[in-house]
Amino acid sequence: MKTLALAALASTALATPAMAGPYVTGSAEFTGSEGSYTGREVLGRVGFDKEFGKVTPYVELGLGQNQPDEGDSQNLWLAEVGAEVALTSKLSFGGYYEHKKYENNDDPDWKVNVGTKYRF
Secondary structure (H helix, E strand, C coil), rough: HHHHHHHHHHHHCCCCCCCCCCEEEEEEEEEEEEEEEEEEEEEEEEEEEEECCCCCEEEEEEEEEEECCCCCEEEEEEEEEEEEEEECCCCCEEEEEEEECCCCCCCCEEEEEEEEEEEC
């Protein structure tokens, strides 16, 4: 599975900023199951991207907190790397690998995302 993740990293990201250089982001993700609220995750990230021709790779590091509806909150840290490749002036392909480590869990979470974007 790590080979798949590394292949996705080498190939590409969908949400990279248009300008090269450092940036910061913030987000809140709210989750639920079968119509019931289960919790939220609040994240802050510092990132850097740089355009190299048609490829724009990026790296992000961040901190956050997982706040379940029931149970104790826990802090987390994360790292994400990815890239976006301009296939044409309107079509791009991208992807990223995210590694998330929670303070009360020895087994980190990871996510690989790949996709396309078409601009009208």
